[in-house]
Amino acid sequence: MVKHATVPFMLDPRRLRTDLEAVKAGLTRRGVDLSEIDRAVDLEARERELRAVVEGMRARVRSLSKEVGQARRSGDLAAAEAKADQSRALGEEERKIDSEVTRLAGELRDVLLRTPNLPADDAPDGASEHDNVVVRTEGYDPDAYGDHQRTPHWDIGAQLGILDLERGAKLSGSMFPVFRKQGATLVRALCQLALDRNADAYEEIRPPSLVRTDTMVSTGHLPKFVDEGYHLERDDLWAIPTAEVPLTSLARDEILAEADLPMRLMAYTPCFRREAGAAGRDTRGLLRVHEFDKVEILAYATPAQAAEVHADILARAEGSLRALGLAYRVVDLCAGDLGGSAARTFDLEVYAPGCDMWLEASSVSWFSDYQARRANIRYRPAEGSGTAVVHTLNGSALAVPRVWAAVVETHRRPDGSVALPEALWPYFRGARSIPPNSAQP
RNA sequence: GGAGAGGUGACCGAGUGGCCGAAGGUGAUCGCCUGCUAAGCGAUUAAGGGGUGUAAAGCCUCUUCGAGGGUUCAAAUCCCUCCCUCUCCGCCA
Incomplete structure (x- = not known):
């Protein structure tokens, strides 16, 4: 099961969703190429969407695993085995999607790590x-x-x-x-x-x-x-x-x-x-x-x-x-x-x-x-x-x-x-x- | 550098595969009680992400037991690597 470490963003990734215009305006004042930001927006949306899928599957795997334990304790080994199989299959699928989530998160991190801070409103305009x-x-x-x-x-x-x-x-x-x-x-x-x-x-x-x-x-x-x-x-x-x-x-x-x-x-x-x-x-x-x-x-x-x-x-x-x-x-x-x-x-x-x-x-x-x-x-x-x-x-x-x-x-x-x-x-x-x-x- | 022991919540500390996000204690907060004080009783007490919700609350869910990776249906618990702390030895400004 892959863990998702908290990655060090600089710009709050949420601002890509809630405050995109201000982010773009700020970066434009810096003279930064916005195509990377558009990519980040896309990556963020896809990552979040897939992550929800993975988390749902993971929740199911976890509850199945608990049921395996309960079945074994109550002596129902056949049921335990069946649940284990089910959980295993779901787990394998989850891992596949999860590696995609990890990949997207890594790409997003790379983009955001290289994106500079937004200038303060009262910083003067200018290019150099x-x-x-x-x-x-x-x-x-x-x-x-x-x-x-x-x-x-x-x-x-x-x-x-x-x-x-x-x-x-x-x-x-x-x-x-x-x-x-x-x-x-x-x-x-x-x-x-x-x-x-x-x-x-x-x-x-x-x-x-x-x-x-x-x-x-x-x-x-x-x-x-x-x-x-x-x-x-x-x-x-x-x-x-x-x-x-x-x-x-x-x-x-x-x-x-x-x-x-x-x-x-x-x-x-x-x-x-x-x-x-x-x-x-x-x-x-x-x-x-x-x-x-x-x-x-x-x-x-x-x-x-x-x-x-x-x-x-x-x-x-x-x-x-x-x-x-x-x-x-x-x-x-x-x-x-x-x-x-x-x-x-x-x-x-x-x-x-x-x-x-x-x-x-x-x-x-x-x-x-x-x-x-x-x-x-x-x-x-x-x-x-x-x-x-x-x-x-x-x-x-x-x-x-x-x-x-x-x-x-x-x-x-x-x-x-x-x-x-x-x-x-x-x-x-x-x-x-x-x-x-x-x-x- | 060598040998050994460890790293669990604000702190102390239990926990060797499922019923553990985690006993118990301390501290803190709130309430009760006691004419003060001390003691006592009860409750609450990690962070972050996603979803739902007009919002707050709440609810659902994921992640985090030094870090990363692995085994497994299932990991605080087993394996590997790294980091850090402590003890002893060696070396040294």
Whole structure:
């Protein structure tokens, strides 16, 4: 008898029946091909129809089996044998239809697993990053930067001996930076700052950096981004691309109490990304690296709480950049540029005057119930009965490399030294700047 | 890594082929009773899918006793694989 495991859908398959127009409208805004959805609708209907048939047969098999037992206990072996034969025949037929149901369910799952989340109604329209909307810009005055601030961080890093890209390449290949001296301290200080700033509301977690395949699936990083992930063949483990992965799975298959929501978590972890499609593009210095440190903040919330939590995470991510004296802008991602799991995302782009670029430093996303449905995270509403799927939200409180770059470029002084923003002083053992001429061979 | 023992409902724990979605207990909720408290009595107490129902309730039905697969008319119970926990040994930051 084949069992039907609950499959991790993202879109509620019921919406294919009850809310198809909205599903199609949302996916159209993303620029997704709708033929797959039509197929899913068809698969869902056929599967449900056949499943009813199978379940009816199975009910009959079960009751016949019970009758076999009763007949044997009462000593009527002939009747028992007859019932057993009947049940066996029906069971064989049931198995045939059931394998068809299993096949349909698998196909449906494949389609839905690859279908992205619906964009939020208030996410801007648009097809690509060019249609993203800059909501506001903070602390940016293009005329306020001096010549001394126009040195890119890879040059500063080499001059001061705080960033050693060559040796990083020797150890691990390109895009694996080595930080040295105050450069290394700065990495740690930035993370410590982010953790300290958010400890008032977020529980600190130190999760594993290697996770199982199903953990990657529940956040939507697999199967779509197989090529982006570092995979340890021998143990079948994946190096996390972000702490979002373990933090989202922390409550996997659990039912939370509404009183515990929103549940706010943060974690400082290394992040590993193969950046397979990005070879040669914006990869100088720390613009794009394979391994970096990041403090991620994440929350499980009720649908009603989600908007407020989203705003809180955004405000916190902004707060850290402001505390570091950096210029940044907030970008509202359009429907066509949204990540597959997200319903609404604000990117924080920090201005790096040395390379004169806006660097994506944080992505603050609301996933509605997409991830939670895949990860099977529910809550029990205080009012009423049953369970409901939670909403997940997250954002980088601080991602090191690009912020590191923006800090050293923004705070570079005419003599080549780098002034440390006051917020970092507690983490630098009394130092208030990174001195010039400190390069080592 | 080696040897052994286990994984059952919110928790503890019984259950070696049918009468078991699962005894008993604890906890929780509701009610009764007791002038307070303690005790006592009774009832309820998993999740999910499908169907029926205007809806709620209810009713029918399927799935789930760590996960997956197998044997059987019938599996919590038998077999296989995997995961996890505990004990002992080994190794080790």
